[in-house]
Every structure is written in structure tokens, then in C-alpha cells.
Amino acid sequence: MRSDSLFKEALEVLPGGVSSPVRRFEPYPFFAKKGEGCMLYDIDGNRYIDYCLAYGPLILGHAPEKVISAVCEQIKKGSTYGTPTKAEVELAKLVIERVPAAEMIRFVNSGTEATMAAIRLARAFTGKDKIIKFEGAYHGAHDYVLVKPGSGATAAPDSPGIPTDTIKNTISAPFNNEEAVASIIEDDDNIAAIIVEPIMANIGCIEPEDGYLKFLRKITSENGILLIFDEVITGFRIAPGGAQEYYNIAADLVTYGKIIGGGFPMGALAGSREIMEHISPAGDVYQAGTFNGNPVSVTAGITTLKGLTEDIYKELNKKGEMIRNGMKDILEDNSLEFYIAGLSSMFQVYFTERRVKDYTSAKTADLEMFKRYFHGLLKGGVFVPPSQFECCFISAAHRKEDLDMTLEVMEESIKKAIK
Ligand SMILES: *Cc1c(COP(=O)(O)O)cnc(C)c1O
Secondary structure, eight states: OOHHHHHHHHHHHSGGGSSSGGGOOSSOOOOEEEEEBTEEEETTSOEEEESSGGGTTOTTOBSOHHHHHHHHHHHHTOSOOSSOOHHHHHHHHHHHHHOTTOSEEEEESSHHHHHHHHHHHHHHHHTOOEEEEETTOOOOSSGGGOSSOOOTTTTOOOOTTSOHHHHTTEEEEOTTOHHHHHHHHHHOSOEEEEEEOSSBOSSSOBOOOTTHHHHHHHHHHHTTOEEEEEOTTTTTTSSTTHHHHHTTOOOSEEEEOGGGGTTSSOEEEEEOHHHHTTBTTTSSBOOOOTTTTOHHHHHHHHHHHHHOOHHHHHHHHHHHHHHHHHHHHHHHHTTOOOEEEOOTTEEEEEOSSSOOOSHHHHTTSOHHHHHHHHHHHHHTTEEOOSSTTSOEEOOTTOOHHHHHHHHHHHHHHHHHHOO
């Protein structure tokens, strides 16, 4: 069966034909058959160099041998126990070694669960109700954070089905704007936490301006507000200690997902002992999950973190530079207005004349141009996320020849995309 007819069947049984909205693109998404290294294969016989990488988890590429063999060994011994395992303690230690501000960690099943628990914990710890989030930032699909989220074809609007009583506790602010946050805090003494993606990767890729995260650290400390870094994407990607290491800032709480599960479902929240010991059963802030600390995901996480050596980070940085510089050359040669964003193994292009620093500037991008660029890449055998408002990733499995080939396809697709 081919993707086009399978998609028709899928539309009958899955809302929109997919299990998560961003996966849908026109005229129909391809159905994956297998992944291997940096390559993704579909059921129609095509092969793609993959820069979507399942939206972030696959930093070692598809099916890395060490991870898969460790997972297979684990599965033979059982897939879940409902009791603690030694592996959880080991993974906790691996995270804590890398992240100085983290002294304790709770394993959950997704990034969504991690931010939900972190926000509850921050509210309990501070005795306050409200949170500040940033326009275009995505922290998962739960009620607290679906106010001006990014992630998805149109930077999804707030969803129906969320009680207004819930949403009035979530204040959204423009990113990279100190005055906006300062004035919210001045007017409201009921703010429990600021939750921030240190690099906004669900509205393309937007870096914090110099000093902005330090400003957030300072203003939260001074006002009894917790600073939550949502490192579901940046964690273990831009440095072993994530954005906290990269920008030299200690958050009060940090959330993980994606890479921490080594390609399997998992999330986590971490922080100081003082805060984390409020979580049940050490404390009274309730958090629980049948599959929390699942041994299969934990094993994949351990093997992945151990596989992320210093050399791998160096190479990932180099590969990122090669792609971003290559794209700049191509776009300049074609006299296009563009903004190339990214660092380390993250990148995105916006077809706009603006410098992209927040939600408003990101929204100036030419989405039709992006669509043509995306389809050109796909035709040429390069798969990037189908939305302008997602970030592209490079893995340890991408080789120089894959990147060279990618730049050739990019050049062709950009030439064709220009009207
Ligand atoms: C993906 C993502 C989430 C949600 O994680 P899920 O595992 O999809 O629930 C939360 N925050 C950020 C920054 C993300 O990129």
C-alpha cells in the first residue's frame, strides 16, 4: 500500500489521519517504514536525509546500535515492573552530574507531564497561583500552557475546551522584552513561576538576546518567583548540561523530554533538593504515573547520555555551522531576504527581512515560500519538519557527505521556490 491510499484509510480512523497535529501536511504525509542513522525510509520506496528526527529526541540518529541492543536486552527481562529499578538511580545520577542546579529528579512519561508537574510544584512551593509564559513558546498540550503556544502549522491558537478559570492564571509575555515581564511582575504579586524555553524551538528557532535569561534569573529571585527552564529540546542537545550550562544560569526547576528517553517516551523534572522534596511521597505535592521511570525508556536514556561524548558535541556544533553557513551562501546568492537562526545542532530559516527575536517577528515569515521550500526538499530527499514554526535538528549520524548533499538539494529547492 502507498502513503496516499493509506492516508485515506487513516482519515477514517484517526482524527485528521495522524496521531499528533504537526505530522499532517498537504496533500498527505508519507508513512514511515524504517529509520537508519540519519535516513528515514517511507513505504513508497523513498529515502530522506532526516532533519526532523522525530522532533528532537534522536540526537544519535535512528536506531543507534548501542541503544537498541541495550533496550532489547532490557525488554527480554520485562517491560515494566511497578517497582523501583537500579537503572532509575543510574540515570538520575547521570543527569545530576551534568546539571549542577539539579539535585533530584522525577521521571515522568512526556515533556507535557514534566511541565505540568513543574508548574504544580512551583505553585505549591511559592503558595502563588499564576505563571508567566512567552508568546510562541510550547510547553506541551496541557491546559496551563496552551496560551499563545507555538508548535504547528499556524502557531496553534488557544484550544477550546480549556476553562477560562484555568487560563486566567497564565499570563503570556513577548520574548526578549525585559520591560514586559518587569511590568507584569510589578502589577501582580501572585506569580508562582516563569516558564521559559531558553531557546524557543517551537516557533522555529529563537535565541535569547544577550543578558535576557540573566534578567529573568534576577527578577524571579528578587520577587520570590521560581524560574523554570523548559529544556525538553535544549536539554543534552546544546551542551551536556543544556541551556543552563551553555548560558551559565541555574534555574530553580528544569524539565526534560525528547533526548532523555533516547527515542522512547519519557520526560523528567529536576531541581534543588529543597524544592524537589515537596513531591510525593517525600512531600505532599502529588505526582504519579504507572509508567514513570519505565525501564525501557530509562535504559535508552542511559545509553544515549553515555553515547553523547564531548567529541560528539564538537562535531554537532561543526555540522550545525556548516549547514547554517551553507544556507546563508545559497540565500545570499539568490538575493533573498532571510533570517537564518540556530546554534549547535539546531537550525531554521525564516523568509523575512526582519531579525527574528520573538513571536511577532517570526510571524512575518513568508509561509507560502516556506511551503514551496519544504516540498522542494522533500522531492529532493531531504525531510525537515513540515512547519515554519518547528526547529530542524542534526544528529551524530549525519555525515559530511549527507550535509553536502543536503545543501545541494536546498539550493535547488530554494531556486525553484522563488516565484
Ligand atoms: C516537545 C516539547 C514539549 C512537550 O513534550 P511531549 O513529550 O511532546 O509531551 C514541551 N516543551 C518543549 C519545549 C517541547 O519542545
